[in-house]
Amino acid sequence: MTTMTMAKALNAGLRRAMERERRVVLFGEDIGRLGGVFRVTDGLQKDFGEHRVIDAPLAESGIVGTSVGMAMRGFRPVVEIQFDGFVYPAFDQIVSQVAKTLRRTDGAVRMPLVIRIPYGGGIGAVEHHSESPEAYFVHTAGLRVLTPSDPQAAYLTIQQAIASDDPVIYLEPKRRYWDKGEVDLDADPFALSPWHARVLRPGDDVTVACYGPMVRTCLEAAEAADCSVEVIDLQSLSPLDIDVVAASVRRTGHLVVVHEASSTAGLGAEVAARVSEECFYSLEAPVLRVTGYDVPYPASRLEEHFLPDLDRVLDGVDRVRAF
Amino acid sequence: MVDGMLGSAVQLLTPEGERVADEDYDISLSNAELKGLYRDMVLVRRLDSEATALQRQGELGLWASSLGQEAAQVGSGRSLLPGDYAFPTYRDHGVTWSRGVPPLEVLAMFRGVSTGGWDPIALRCAIYTIVIGNQALHAVGYGMGAQLDGSSEAVIGYFGDGATDEGDVNEAFVFAADFNAPVVFFCQNNQWAISSPRERKNPAPLYERAAGFGFPGVRVDGNDILAVMAVTRAALERARSGGGPTLVEAYTYRMAAHTTSDDPTRYRHAEELEIWRLRDPIERLKVFLARQGIADRGYFDQIDREAADLAVMIRDGVRSMPEPPAETMFDHVYAEPHEQLERQRRWLVDYESSFTHEVSS
Ligand SMILES: Cc1ncc(C[n+]2csc(CCOP(=O)(O)OP(=O)(O)O)c2C)c(N)n1
Ligand SMILES: [Mg+2]
Numbered sequence: 240m241t242t243m244t245m246a247k248a249l250n251a252g253l254r255r256a257m258e259r260e261r262r263v264v265l266f267g268e269d270i271g272r273l274g275g276v277f278r279v280t281d282g283l284q285k286d287f288g289e290h291r292v293i294d295a296p297l298a299e300s301g302i303v304g305t306s307v308g309m310a311m312r313g314f315r316p317v318v319e320i321q322f323d324g325f326v327y328p329a330f331d332q333i334v335s336q337v338a339k340t341l342r343r344t345d346g347a348v349r350m351p352l353v354i355r356i357p358y359g360g361g362i363g364a365v366e367h368h369s370e371s372p373e374a375y376f377v378h379t380a381g382l383r384v385l386t387p388s389d390p391q392a393a394y395l396t397i398q399q400a401i402a403s404d405d406p407v408i409y410l411e412p413k414r415r416y417w418d419k420g421e422v423d424l425d426a427d428p429f430a431l432s433p434w435h436a437r438v439l440r441p442g443d444d445v446t447v448a449c450y451g452p453m454v455r456t457c458l459e460a461a462e463a464a465d466c467s468v469e470v471i472d473l474q475s476l477s478p479l480d481i482d483v484v485a486a487s488v489r490r491t492g493h494l495v496v497v498h499e500a501s502s503t504a505g506l507g508a509e510v511a512a513r514v515s516e517e518c519f520y521s522l523e524a525p526v527l528r529v530t531g532y533d534v535p536y537p538a539s540r541l542e543e544h545f546l547p548d549l550d551r552v553l554d555g556v557d558r559v560r561a562f
Numbered sequence: 563m564v565d566g567m568l569g570s571a572v573q574l575l576t577p578e579g580e581r582v583a584d585e586d587y588d589i590s591l592s593n594a595e596l597k598g599l600y601r602d603m604v605l606v607r608r609l610d611s612e613a614t615a616l617q618r619q620g621e622l623g624l625w626a627s628s629l630g631q632e633a634a635q636v637g638s639g640r641s642l643l644p645g646d647y648a649f650p651t652y653r654d655h656g657v658t659w660s661r662g663v664p665p666l667e668v669l670a671m672f673r674g675v676s677t678g679g680w681d682p683i684a685l686r687c688a689i690y691t692i693v694i695g696n697q698a699l700h701a702v703g704y705g706m707g708a709q710l711d712g713s714s715e716a717v718i719g720y721f722g723d724g725a726t727d728e729g730d731v732n733e734a735f736v737f738a739a740d741f742n743a744p745v746v747f748f749c750q751n752n753q754w755a756i757s758s759p760r761e762r763k764n765p766a767p768l769y770e771r772a773a774g775f776g777f778p779g780v781r782v783d784g785n786d787i788l789a790v791m792a793v794t795r796a797a798l799e800r801a802r803s804g805g806g807p808t809l810v811e812a813y814t815y816r817m818a819a820h821t822t823s824d825d826p827t828r829y830r831h832a833e834e835l836e837i838w839r840l841r842d843p844i845e846r847l848k849v850f851l852a853r854q855g856i857a858d859r860g861y862f863d864q865i866d867r868e869a870a871d872l873a874v875m876i877r878d879g880v881r882s883m884p885e886p887p888a889e890t891m892f893d894h895v896y897a898e899p900h901e902q903l904e905r906q907r908r909w910l911v912d913y914e915s916s917f918t919h920e921v922s923s
Contacts (some may be wrong), residue, residue: 296727296763297694297755325693328729363623365652366677367692372686411782503902532906535893539623539674544888544910554913 240423248390249279252397253317253426260315263401265292265357266302271355276321277357277416299329302559306352306555307336311399315351317401322413323358324367324475330375337406338381350406353397359452359499360546363539371500372535376408377477377509384476385433386410388454390420390511392437393526398428410476412452437482442469445556446487448510449497450474453547457497458468460552468556476506484510485517497547499536501562502530529555569767571781571813573613574788577841579849580742581788589792593856599787600851601865603632603844606656608869609665613655613672621880622672628655629783630817633843634750636660637790638812641798642718647704649688649697649719653750657720661687665872666879675883695721695728698747702734705743705801716801718746718794723757726768730824735775735809746794747772747809750784752816757829769811777807784814785843815841888914893899 271294274281284292306316360369387393400407418560444466449457450473496507507528617625635656644703650657670676690784691697702721708715773778797808815838851857892907
């Protein structure tokens with residue numbers, strides 16, 4: 240076991256994946272010499288060369304579009320989008336080509352791309368640097384969506400994402416980049432499938448389902464709660480592993496879904512609908528969502544009012560129990 | 563016309579403060595105007611250094627420095643007529659200064675108390691665009707609108723060298739050419755897009771791209787405020803009189819880090835900075851003004867005092883900026899009433915006041 244930050248764990252995972260498969264190439268703005276603005280690719284260009292860690296022009300549609308071409312040629316491009324708010328120029332390529340090529344070629348052409356996106360708020364950033372765009376991608380058939388919540392999960396899931404023959408939108412909770420955790424660098428990334436939710440803390444009274452940046456917040460809330468809270472890290476947002484959530488709700492009868500993204504048509508809505516389909520009679524209260532509001536991400540001095548925090552999670556837990 | 567790297571750039575004032583002639587461009591400014599340009603550049607530089615200091619003290623979340631680009635920004639900004647319209651990037655503090663945007667309104671977004679900062683309609687200057695290249699299309703569209711209205715305004719759209727990679731900027735060129743839009747594309751080639759070196763990556767001169775799109779491009783010494791004004795004024799005049807778009811490439815240098823979050827020692831050498839320090843835009847105008855007897859020590863000292871006062875105003879102003887109430891995040895999301903959002907606003911207010919009660923009771 241080694242203690243490291245999530246950023247370092249991702250770096251180690253990328254390194255492993257590049258060692259394992261020489262057709263893995265990294266592609267993105269400022270990822271080479273600079274090592275990326277969050278230093279996730281630090282040192283990789285030095286070790287693997289400019290032909291495998293490629294500093295791209297400043298053009299997201301171009302980066303993803305050329306990655307589609309590279310994938311057609313048998314490469315496994317791992318794209319870095321610098322910040323969540325800058326993925327939108329690439330949206331067309333992602334939705335129209337990355338997501339649909341397998342289907343439109345009757346399975347002949349796979350798109351083993353990974354698009355890494357630092358996402359979410361909490362770092363006091365300026366406009367367009369704190370967004371949570373996961374629902375757009377989850378809504379798009381053909382894309383898989385993963386988001387790690389701790390260094391160990393990051394180390395494993397980035398390798399699993401790269402090994403996947405499907406395109407993966409890989410959302411990195413940027414405010415957790417510097418959180419440290421124990422990482423087993425010898426762990427076999429293929430021993431477990433990444434497309435599952437994980438029960439991180441067992442509990443009997445209320446189930447809290449969350450992912451990415453909110454996992455730590457929810458674990459802290461569970462610790463502080465005056466009842467027994469089960470915390471589930473969804474991890475895979477598409478496909479969504481509803482069985483783990485439903486099994487938990489069958490025991491607790493109460494579900495709170497927590498995310499930073501706005502509530503309307505977000506992951507919380509999807510989880511609530513599926514849980515009510517799966518185990519309606521186990522629910523003792525309506526499913527509650529604790530989320531960002533339906534507003535553009537606010538100016539950074541207001542972000543603490545926008546982002547669900549420990550108190551808001553506890554408030555949700557209290558309300559779902561008091562129903 | 564100048565040395566190696568600058569290539570065919572228009573220059574009217576050498577780095578040594580020597581007035582030189584150009585075949586195509588000239589400018590004649592009154593002494594008062596020349597002194598005004600000096601004052602603008604000194605004050606903008608002070609605004610910038612003060613903001614950098616405030617960021618280090620934790621008073622601003624981030625700052626993108628304009629250091630070294632004062633001539634490009636003030637020279638082009640001061641070329642605009644009051645009725646013209648500017649679309650700046652996040653780095654163009656000399657442009658917003660020239661448009662009369664109060665410095666504290668510029669700093670509000672960087673402090674994180676505002677998502678914009680000023681009234682773009684009243685000031686005829688759009689808010690800063692952060693998503694690279696988006697505003698180039700807005701500038702063209704605004705110009706197309708002016709054209710449809712039969713008005714003779716010109717529009718200036720700012721972007722960096724890195725932004726010329728983006729589809730939006732290239733599409734802006736296409737639209738501007740197709741519609742003969744009254745727009746000036748003002749590209750500050752400061753040699754770097756974060757860690758990406760412009761000319762090592764692609765040595766083709768940026769201004770030459772314009773020809774392929776069907777309009778003229780010109781490179782100007784971006785640290786020579788006289789040349790910048792001469793070239794920008796001509797391009798704006800061409801736009802106003804129906805001549806269509808022009809691409810101006812202001813050849814300059816980003817003297818500071820990309821932003822206060824950046825560490826440029828990871829990707830560029832200090833020698834480069836030394837070369838460009840000798841081409842400082844303020845110093846050369848100062849030498850020129852002094853040599854010509856247009857301004858003396860007394861004037862320069864007076865401007866320095868003004869800069870010091872500005873710094874005090876900025877420091878105090880930033881520190882005492884009111885914190886917006888939380889519920890203002892629900893303001894202006896929609897122009898028309900939106901019941902769903904109003905419910906969320908009420909929920910937030912009730913929720914947060916439940917804490918205040920607990921504390922105060
Ligand atoms: C669409 C988009 N992609 C990436 C970024 C992140 N980013 C911010 S500034 C910058 C470099 C811009 O370089 P340039 O256009 O030369 O302008 P400069 O910063 O040098 O003034 C990048 C990549 C962004 N803001 N928007
Ligand atoms: Mg630049």
